[in-house]
Amino acid sequence: MSSASASQVVSTGRTTRFLIYTLLLIFCLYYLLPLYVMLVNSLKPLREIQSGGMMNLPESLTFEPWKSAWSTAQIGVQATGLRPYFWNSIQMVVPAVAISTILGALNGYVLTKWQFRGHNIVFGLLLFACFIPFQIVLIPMARILGILGIAGSVPGLIFVHLVYGIGFSTLYFRNYYAQFPTELVRAAMIDGAGFFTIFRRILLPSSGPIAVVCIIWQFTNIWNDFLFGASFSDFNSQPMTVALNNLVQSSTGVKEYNVHFAGAIMAAMPTLLVYIVAGRYFVRGLMAGSVKG
């Protein structure tokens, strides 16, 4: 290794730098490989995949697998493609994310600016709820959804994701609002502003960054969920992940790998899009998610 330079504490020689760049590039390829494989193979006719050459670019480019995955592939009883399930996921994710974010913001506001005796215990209870293995609630939840009459339905899934999303959304807003100057809140209170006025006029206008983080986090988690979707949905309410798994695991007929690849990309697309558009916030969100008290 080499000697120090003025600008940078740890400095490296040319050979070492070359090795570092090579290694970083190799890892880029490693992380991109599955996506590349999915993409090129979703644009090939099936016989091209079967004859090997998974890594090759398509010889005859076709969009048939995409059309098939979207609207004609056999999932469940009818050959509907993934389209209705994609729609189920959207219907599930939008309200669940919206409501859990709003509740999280209000909870964070109360827990930091309107503290009461035992507020830390309440926060601790919410925090631990983020990390339970969901297997522990599967059996009673199945019963309760049945009793409430929303078993096997999209509203049922919204409800489940709402309940188990509140912990994280509260955690984000609480940590964010904790750094917000309490003096401002107190001053507004002296001026006679009420609970909701203070929230709307003082905290909400500066909540943009954390709201984005929370929405991205909840969106990815709920869109990507499989366990709840598999446990609490029926054929008409299955989310995208469950439908994709059914498509891929179905044992009847020839395995249409190209259609599977196209379907997998469709299931990945919304979260990937969110990640590309708002990636910087996503990283910050993940960091905040590693629990800071």
Next chain:
Amino acid sequence: MASSAARRGSAGDVLRDALPKIVLSPSLAMVLIFVYGFIAFTLYLSFTDSRILPSYDLVGWKNYINLFRLRAWTIAIKNVAIFGSLYIIFCCFIGLMLAIFLDQKIRAEGFIRSIYLYPMALSFIVTGTAWKWFLDPGIGLEAVMHSWGWTSFQFNWIKSNQMAIYTIVIAAVWQTSGFVMAMFLAGLRGIDNEVLKAAQIDGASNFSLYRRIVIPQLRPAFMSAIVVLAHMAIKSYDLVIALTGGGPGRATELPATFMYSYTFTRNQMGIGAASAVIMLMSVAAIMVPYLWSELREKPQ
């Protein structure tokens, strides 16, 4: 905070004073019922003779005793130990290495970082599906190597009883190592350069600089990474379902897949509940001390 107002005692003041608690109460009620109430319910079920439906007849520790006698559960425990430890070790090793390298004033760092992190945005179902194809000897890596002329190349772990569990590790590491990298990178950025400069003047090499000063200072990042990864390993379900379905045979059975199949397809709800309780206990054993220390450090 609003207690002085409450002393005046009018109905409006009382309401105003109670409003924050009223706002919080639906969430708190939901969590108390659907998290803690449900935990209590599952705990109770684990001591009953529930099979296809919940039953309320207590049978003592029978389910737990049976659980630990089951070969499938022993396999699941063994697998989660193998999977969890390798998963944590590889994620930390790769994450730390990439973070240290990315911290050397690398050109296009932001771009490379996004490539490392994007797998985290994908569903385990998608990831599992992608790796399932890639690892399939018939069309994946093995077939590609054969078509490139390396006909003796063999990679059929996913079909092998002994090796299938390691394919889960490969896919899971692919998914999360970038995330661990980001945690370590944040830790590295927080280290004070003055200490490093001083050590360097004393003639420390880059290697010993990292070994003696930088890596020890990353302790909090290591702690968070290990806790998060361990809890993810115990909960792992989707990836196994998509990648191997728990097979071949029971080669990739994990506690999460065991719980699901015993509860919902084998109609052994009591045993399923007991396995869920064991899973919760393992997660709690990791999370509770961690959260406790995180929350207690704050006032200083």
